[in-house]
Amino acid sequence: MIESQNLNKLYKHSDVTQEKEKSICENIVFESLFYSHSDDIRNYIFYKCGDQQLAEDIVQETFLSLWHQCAKVPFKKAKYFLFRVAKNNFLNIIKHKKVILDHTKYFLPSEITNEDPEFIIEEKEFMIKLQKAILKLSNKQREVFLLNRIDGKKYAEIAVIIGISVKAVEKRMHNALLILRKEIGNV
Amino acid sequence: MMKEHLKNKFLARWVNDDLTNKEDLDFKNSADYQEFKKIAELSKKLRTPVYDKNTAFTEILDKRNTKPKIKPLRSRYLIYKIAASVLILLGSFYLLKPSKTLYKSKVGEQLVFSLPDNSKVILNSNSSLEFRTKKWNKNKEVELQGEAFFNVAKGSLFSVKTDNATVHVLGTRFNVKSNGKYFETQCYSGKVKVENLNINNQTVLSRGNAYRIEANSYNSHNFKASEPSWLQGESTFKNAPFEEVLIALKNQFGLTFSYNKEKYLTERFTGSFIHNDIDTSLQMVFSAMEIEYIKQGKKIILKE
Numbered sequence: 077m078i079e080s081q082n083l084n085k086l087y088k089h090s091d092v093t094q095e096k097e098k099s100i101c102e103n104i105v106f107e108s109l110f111y112s113h114s115d116d117i118r119n120y121i122f123y124k125c126g127d128q129q130l131a132e133d134i135v136q137e138t139f140l141s142l143w144h145q146c147a148k149v150p151f152k153k154a155k156y157f158l159f160r161v162a163k164n165n166f167l168n169i170i171k172h173k174k175v176i177l178d179h180t181k182y183f184l185p186s187e188i189t190n191e192d193p194e195f196i197i198e199e200k201e202f203m204i205k206l207q208k209a210i211l212k213l214s215n216k217q218r219e220v221f222l223l224n225r226i227d228g229k230k231y232a233e234i235a236v237i238i239g240i241s242v243k244a245v246e247k248r249m250h251n252a253l254l255i256l257r258k259e260i261g262n263v
Numbered sequence: 264m265m266k267e268h269l270k271n272k273f274l275a276r277w278v279n280d281d282l283t284n285k286e287d288l289d290f291k292n293s294a295d296y297q298e299f300k301k302i303a304e305l306s307k308k309l310r311t312p313v314y315d316k317n318t319a320f321t322e323i324l325d326k327r328n329t330k331p332k333i334k335p336l337r338s339r340y341l342i343y344k345i346a347a348s349v350l351i352l353l354g355s356f357y358l359l360k361p362s363k364t365l366y367k368s369k370v371g372e373q374l375v376f377s378l379p380d381n382s383k384v385i386l387n388s389n390s391s392l393e394f395r396t397k398k399w400n401k402n403k404e405v406e407l408q409g410e411a412f413f414n415v416a417k418g419s420l421f422s423v424k425t426d427n428a429t430v431h432v433l434g435t436r437f438n439v440k441s442n443g444k445y446f447e448t449q450c451y452s453g454k455v456k457v458e459n460l461n462i463n464n465q466t467v468l469s470r471g472n473a474y475r476i477e478a479n480s481y482n483s484h485n486f487k488a489s490e491p492s493w494l495q496g497e498s499t500f501k502n503a504p505f506e507e508v509l510i511a512l513k514n515q516f517g518l519t520f521s522y523n524k525e526k527y528l529t530e531r532f533t534g535s536f537i538h539n540d541i542d543t544s545l546q547m548v549f550s551a552m553e554i555e556y557i558k559q560g561k562k563i564i565l566k567e
Binding site for chain 1: 269271272273274275276278279295298299301302303305306307308309310311312314316319320322323326327
């Protein structure tokens with residue numbers, strides 16, 4: 077009897093302390109969502125089209141549609157809502173505008189902080205080879221490879237973002253590495 | 264012999280540090296290992312162009328409070344649609360509006376004006392006349408309610424439509440009076456043709472002829488005046504139904520009458536009243552008919 081009363085109390089207590097689900101319509105929540113996901117989304121779209129301006133426009137459009145639907149989207153699903161909307165926006169634009177994919181402007185030279193000048197030169201040469209090789213990847217492989225390498229996304233997360241299985245992500249990653257190896261060897 | 268590391272997903276697992284120790288060792292001893300290692304390590308140093316999050320977020324805040332816009336393509340067509348509708352609307356106003364002209368006289372007021380063919384019209388009190396300005400040449404018709412005198416320009420032909428009859432102009436000067444079921448026309452010079460719409464009968468009137476429709480009967484009579492007396496500030500009646508006299512008084516002075524309609528249904532009146540004095544006019548009419556009346560402002564009560 078006493079035990080069950082305690083249980084009830086516990087249950088009630090936990091009910092009270094249970095945090096209310098955050099609402100995206102609150103400015104702070106919306107802002108934090110923007111600062112934690114906007115660059116990931118921007119890069120994700122950027123890897124697809126190689127157009128920085130387009131990618132950033134899509135991010136803006138995506139967050140605006142999140143705001144206009146803030147009451148409908150649960151906080152927990154916000155991230156995947158964002159990636160899905162961004163991808164759809166991108167596909168719509170591709171469909172209607174025929175964006176020319178230009179993958180030559182992907183990267184900025186990375187800051188290489190190494191004291192050995194010879195090593196730096198060697199590394200720079202390799203980086204150029206690597207960048208050229210990345211252009212030889214298929215769109216699907218490139219997307220996975222760059223999300224993993226540059227953004228440090230785990231396979232599971234990439235799988236959810238792209239909407240494929242983890243196995244498929246691993247397969248694309250494996251093939252990407254094989255192709256890069258082959259391309260760099262040829263150069 | 265197939266190399267182990269070229270098999271399905273191996274490299275993906277390696278890059279993710281998921282290999283077993285043995286696999287790892289074997290791979291490190293393979294010829295390709297150094298190349299793969301370089302790819303894996305240096306690809307981490309690649310950078311995408313800088314993304315200015317703060318500016319991007321400010322832009323979003325600016326646009327956030329405006330509702331999603333209508334697609335520009337559509338709104339452009341919308342503007343054309345609105346413009347077209349406005350043009351059509353204005354056009355139809357232009358076509359419709361000036362096509363009809365209406366003259367309407369108030370109680371106790373006479374109006375003088377010209378028709379498009381320069382014929383002169385004098386409209387008696389509380390009457391209206393309507394005609395088409397635009398299509399005058401095609402459709403020379405005027406619609407009359409009440410009483411009007413027409414002095415037709417030489418050589419002009421037109422018709423005056425009323426409820427009961429249409430008067431076709433053949434000559435120059437004539438008077439038309441139409442109140443509900445009552446119709447009367449006098450020809451003062453030249454000729455007019457009256458078309459009685461009730462019985463499909465046509466009569467040509469010459470100078471000094473009058474034609475009258477009341478209830479369902481019609482008759483003709485002659486008169487001698489050279490123009491309607493109402494043009495001289497006097498209404499004259501010749502064997503007219505009593506109700507027509509009351510309507511003329513109403514139209515001239517804005518009076519209302521209270522009386523037993525049945526009693527006076529068959530009464531006739533020959534005589535006249537003047538337009539500039541109510542009391543004299545009432546006396547002229549009612550003393551001649553031996554009717555007593557009480558005047559209460561604009562209301563006249565006839566005793567039985």
